[in-house]
């Protein structure tokens with residue numbers, strides 16, 4: 001499982017903008033500065049794909065990226081194991097036991113396939129100095145996107161591992177539940193907390209969101225931790241539909 005290619009397609013922000021790229025969408029949500037763009041770059045293994053900014057709230061549009069993944073496809077094929085004839089009475093018993101294997105047997109074969117999808121990087125919400133008009137704009141943006149986008153398969157909701165999920169995070173999750181969109185919680189910036197405190201932080205997020213801690217994927221875009229788990233999740237979402 002790996003990312004074969006990634007490219008920036010366009011930015012969208014008005015309700016008349018096209019959201020149909022003929023591919024399933026995965027949306028990336030999270031508070032401003034949580035590390036969405038850094039995660040996308042780490043995921044793509046492309047340091048300049050999405051703009052990482054020191055100034056929260058710079059991105060006001062939905063940035064659309066196209067990804068292509070290589071996926072191992074497991075398929076069961078029947079393998080005929082050639083028998084050696086009927087046992088004779090002179091053969092010891094254990095040979096008879098071995099012959100239990102002499103039959104058609106399923107063996108697994110791996111082949112490679114590819115899958116493409118759109119990653120929609122949403123502007124961050126909830127930055128402290130956001131004026132009311134900006135908040136209204138964000139709400140309109142997400143409403144228009146949900147109305148127009150027919151291919152939203154899943155959302156990745158990023159939350160800083162050190163923070164208790166905010167009201168905005170909870171509102172987003174309620175919104176996704178309301179629209180019946182599956183989501184995965186990703187705890188970012190794992191490098192910021194020591195190993196001994198990590199469990200406690202993850203549990204805090206899980207408790208606040210009323211989900212199991214096992215359902216949270218921890219990542220660090222700095223230390224390059226967690227990408228494989230996210231890849232696995234996306235492949236299961238994209239290929240089980």
Ligand SMILES: Nc1nc2c(ncn2[C@@H]2O[C@H](COP(=O)(O)OP(=O)(O)OP(=O)(O)O)[C@@H](O)[C@H]2O)c(=O)[nH]1
Pocket residue numbers: 030031032033034035036037038039051052053054055056057058059123124125188189190191192219220221222223
């Ligand atoms: N320590 C640490 N810092 C990170 C990590 N990921 C991102 N950052 C830093 O966090 C800040 C914000 O990162 P971005 O990736 O731009 O965050 P964003 O969520 O895209 O921000 P907006 O687009 O403004 O909503 C930057 O200073 C990053 O360098 C990480 O894994 N570890």
Ligand SMILES: [Mg+2]
Pocket residue numbers: 036037038051052053059
């Ligand atoms: Mg960003």
